[in-house]
Amino acid sequence: MQIQPILAALRRHRLATLLITMEIALACAVLCNACFLIASRWQQMQVNSGVDEAALATLKLTGYDDAHAVDLNARVLAGLRAIAGMQSVSVINAVPFGEHAGTAGITRDAAGQKFGGVVDFYVGGPGSFTALGLKVVAGRAPTAEDYQQPMHSFVPDEGSVLVTRALAEHLWPGVDPLGQQFWVDKFHFRVSGVVAHLARPHGGEGGPGTIQWSVFVPAQPGAHLSGVYLLRADPAQLPRVLRDARAAMAKIAPDAVVDSKDSQTLVELRSRYFRGDRAMSGILLGVIAALLLVTALGIVGLASFWVQQRTRQIGIRRALGATRGDILRYFQTENFLIVSFGIALGMLLAFALNLLLMTHYELPRLPLVYLPIGAAALWLLGQLAVLGPALRAAAVPPVVATRSV
Amino acid sequence: MFAYYLDLALRSLRRNKMLTALMVLAIAVGIGASMTTLTVMHLLSGDPLPGRSAQIFYPQVDPSPNPGKHHQPFDKMDYRSAVDLWTAQRADRQALVTSSALRLTAPGVNLPPLMARMLSTTADFFPMFKVPFRYGGRWTAQDDRQRARVVVISADLNAKLFGDANSVGRTLRLKDTDVRIVGVLAPWRPSPQFYDVAGGRYASGDTAGFYAKPEDVFAPFSSSLEINDGGFQPFTCWALMDGNVKLQNAPCVWLALWVQLDSPARVAAYARFVAGYAAQQKALGRFVHADNTRLLSLMQWLDLNQVVPSDVRLQTWLAFAFLLICLFNTVGLLLAKFLRRSSEIGVRRALGATRGAILAQCLVEAGLIGLLGGVGGWLLTLLGLWLVRSQRLEYSDLVHLDPAMFLITFALAIAASLLAGLLPALRASRLAPGLQLKTM
Numbered sequence A: 001m002q003i004q005p006i007l008a009a010l011r012r013h014r015l016a017t018l019l020i021t022m023e024i025a026l027a028c029a030v031l032c033n034a035c036f037l038i039a040s041r042w043q044q045m046q047v048n049s050g051v052d053e054a055a056l057a058t059l060k061l062t063g064y065d066d067a068h069a070v071d072l073n074a075r076v077l078a079g080l081r082a083i084a085g086m087q088s089v090s091v092i093n094a095v096p097f098g099e100h101a102g103t104a105g106i107t108r109d110a111a112g113q114k115f116g117g118v119v120d121f122y123v124g125g126p127g128s129f130t131a132l133g134l135k136v137v138a139g140r141a142p143t144a145e146d147y148q149q150p151m152h153s154f155v156p157d158e159g160s161v162l163v164t165r166a167l168a169e170h171l172w173p174g175v176d177p178l179g180q181q182f183w184v185d186k187f188h189f190r191v192s193g194v195v196a197h198l199a200r201p202h203g204g205e206g207g208p209g210t211i212q213w214s215v216f217v218p219a220q221p222g223a224h225l226s227g228v229y230l231l232r233a234d235p236a237q238l239p240r241v242l243r244d245a246r247a248a249m250a251k252i253a254p255d256a257v258v259d260s261k262d263s264q265t266l267v268e269l270r271s272r273y274f275r276g277d278r279a280m281s282g283i284l285l286g287v288i289a290a291l292l293l294v295t296a297l298g299i300v301g302l303a304s305f306w307v308q309q310r311t312r313q314i315g316i317r318r319a320l321g322a323t324r325g326d327i328l329r330y331f332q333t334e335n336f337l338i339v340s341f342g343i344a345l346g347m348l349l350a351f352a353l354n355l356l357l358m359t360h361y362e363l364p365r366l367p368l369v370y371l372p373i374g375a376a377a378l379w380l381l382g383q384l385a386v387l388g389p390a391l392r393a394a395a396v397p398p399v400v401a402t403r404s405v
Numbered sequence B: 001m002f003a004y005y006l007d008l009a010l011r012s013l014r015r016n017k018m019l020t021a022l023m024v025l026a027i028a029v030g031i032g033a034s035m036t037t038l039t040v041m042h043l044l045s046g047d048p049l050p051g052r053s054a055q056i057f058y059p060q061v062d063p064s065p066n067p068g069k070h071h072q073p074f075d076k077m078d079y080r081s082a083v084d085l086w087t088a089q090r091a092d093r094q095a096l097v098t099s100s101a102l103r104l105t106a107p108g109v110n111l112p113p114l115m116a117r118m119l120s121t122t123a124d125f126f127p128m129f130k131v132p133f134r135y136g137g138r139w140t141a142q143d144d145r146q147r148a149r150v151v152v153i154s155a156d157l158n159a160k161l162f163g164d165a166n167s168v169g170r171t172l173r174l175k176d177t178d179v180r181i182v183g184v185l186a187p188w189r190p191s192p193q194f195y196d197v198a199g200g201r202y203a204s205g206d207t208a209g210f211y212a213k214p215e216d217v218f219a220p221f222s223s224s225l226e227i228n229d230g231g232f233q234p235f236t237c238w239a240l241m242d243g244n245v246k247l248q249n250a251p252c253v254w255l256a257l258w259v260q261l262d263s264p265a266r267v268a269a270y271a272r273f274v275a276g277y278a279a280q281q282k283a284l285g286r287f288v289h290a291d292n293t294r295l296l297s298l299m300q301w302l303d304l305n306q307v308v309p310s311d312v313r314l315q316t317w318l319a320f321a322f323l324l325i326c327l328f329n330t331v332g333l334l335l336a337k338f339l340r341r342s343s344e345i346g347v348r349r350a351l352g353a354t355r356g357a358i359l360a361q362c363l364v365e366a367g368l369i370g371l372l373g374g375v376g377g378w379l380l381t382l383l384g385l386w387l388v389r390s391q392r393l394e395y396s397d398l399v400h401l402d403p404a405m406f407l408i409t410f411a412l413a414i415a416a417s418l419l420a421g422l423l424p425a426l427r428a429s430r431l432a433p434g435l436q437l438k439t440m
Helices: A004-012 A014-045 A066-081 A128-132 A165-171 A238-252 A266-273 A275-309 A311-319 A324-360 A370-394 A398-402 B002-015 B017-045 B079-088 B141-145 B155-162 B221-227 B264-283 B298-304 B310-340 B342-350 B355-389 B403-429 B433-438
Strands: A056-062 A086-091 A103-107 A115-124 A136-139 A158-164 A181-184 A187-195 A214-218 A228-233 B056-060 B093-105 B114-121 B133-136 B150-153 B171-174 B177-185 B217-220 B256-260 B294-297
Touching: A004 A014, A004 A324, A014 A275, A014 A324, A014 A370, A014 B310, A056 A066, A056 A238, A056 A266, A066 A086, A066 A228, A066 A238, A086 A128, A115 A128, A115 A165, A128 A214, A128 A228, A158 A165, A165 A187, A187 A214, A228 A238, A266 A275, A275 A311, A275 A324, A275 A370, A275 B017, A275 B310, A311 A324, A311 A398, A324 A370, A324 B310, B002 B017, B002 B355, B017 B310, B017 B355, B017 B403, B056 B264, B056 B298, B079 B093, B079 B256, B079 B264, B093 B221, B114 B221, B133 B155, B141 B221, B150 B155, B150 B171, B155 B177, B171 B217, B177 B221, B217 B221, B264 B294, B294 B298, B310 B342, B310 B355, B310 B403, B342 B355, B342 B403, B342 B433, B355 B403
Parallel strands: A115 A214, A158 A187, B114 B217, B150 B177
Antiparallel strands: A056 A228, A086 A228, A103 A115, A103 A181, A136 A187, A158 A214, A181 A187, B056 B256, B056 B294, B093 B114, B093 B171, B093 B256, B133 B177, B150 B217, B171 B177
């Protein structure tokens, strides 16, 4: 197949060629960036919370008097444990994908000079660590003694805590984290164990990179640790158990109000947490689909015009001995060349668009792998779109050459 | 002449229905996508207090005693600074604002207790922000001073508890205190809920919460401190807060002060007053950063907090990139359409039509396609807005197509198609008539 005559023909239609090239270039730029956005959202949605989400639910009470908190804890724990199918009930301050409760900046020294970042504290009463189903990868799980720490603020004054592997690597890179210490003002903690994963309740100020920066602190429930309960049941029974638990509150704790928005199964909380990301991914997918459709329609429209315009020339070529395959391949090659020009320009545009997005949003640089994907998609699209008009061109009989149009 | 061109355009569009449909569809999809996002942008980035926002200001001071350099004052104020500035009454109107949650029961109404959001504020809040009343009215400045047990409730809460009936004079129980209803608001839905906006810079774009509905209960600031003692949350603290100290004395910021200043001279005077207050507090040893004060207007404050969620801005960018692609598409197709009629144009030119006439004829045709695309775009915009409403976001109930955006839909569609048609039309009008006639 000779490319020279195709280029010569395209030079005669500079404006139309330029337009379709620009359209493909823009489509390539938007396509690459939209795919990248979808992939990064999808990656965020796959976050490993580290807990047995399917078996867990949370019940949140508000509106009670702090003075009655200890009494309320006792009543609620006893009352909920009586519900059929309930495997365990414990007090906790927050759950993954719920409201955050203990967010604070930590330091690696008592003087408060070596700042370690803003982390989330999960403070849990007896049984909560086991109920969460966290996986210990080093050190030990909290002992009964660890749960004796009284609370005077949002965390106990001191204690043995577990950190996530990600946080340990951030705070003490290359060092064994067991036995290391950190502080929040006067509160002092010592690392006794490391868990594989534990996502913080509500994202994190540092973006997706700090989602695993959590600390689990065992403590004694009391006035500062009350009102939020972690329920564990068989996943199949969990919705019924939670319903029963909420209904039971009217009797067990008439002085409190059930926060129905936050009293949910963790599966529901997770789904709600990522609702915005799911909606945005859906919109992006819709845009990609519409974009490819419009681009394909543009190619079909222009190719049809060119086929019609060149009917006589096609007839002459056929009369001079060109086969149907030659004509078909001519239009396919022409389309391939135009799309290739568009892709070359589109890759530059994709990077420019990515730079623009990076300045306005917390987005990393566009990985190179998206460029060949976008290019392949557009080449395929171009070939599919041009096939119809090209087949029509190939069907032009040689006799057309002898007719006047 | 226009009617004649319109007739020609209609004939031309009917001649090649497929190509016409492609162009109308491309414009409709592009317009639909951009108008959906633009409407959401318009609703979220608009002025929540039209006609008044320019006179509303948000003073800020820096009460932190830490010697480190602060770039900006805190987003809210500590109790003492806020109450000092409010008590001075140097502005035309001023209101303290803070929001908290508490248990609410309505005696005589058969509903379980519910957690309500309460706005603690002062009497000026209602006239300053033009809050509409359905029944009764606001409390007085005297009620503020006397810590009166009175409240104003929202239209939503009134509907829930009393079925929209006039509930002025009835009693509510807030936590453990009985309060009397003195006013019921008419439906009021500022977008964003500007008076609670703070901390947007730390939200990394996730600011949909700023478009939540206003609070259910409005109570005098002084009374609510007693009613919901211990129920207020600090915005942030510059030192560790002892759990046993009242928030009024804690090293924390949690109050917002809004002031109304009716003239530029008053604004300048008030800025001097706030700076003077900070200098005085520094002299007293309470402040370290006396120069770190600020007096932003309402719209400046909303800008600083980047209230429009970043997802919405991203969608708008995306939609306009998409519209641009649709336009390139339309340019290409119009070019094909006009040049296909080269011989017809050649005849018209040979019979005496000027280049301008050909240009006008082509543009009328392009505009007609834009109008048809606008109709499709309008329908797609309605579909898009319906999709946004079904997402259950905080601002979903706000989303609708107002008359201005309806007109903009068509203006944008026609402008876009005229722009797209300009190049092909110019090209068509420059065809050499002789050459076209010869090839016929």
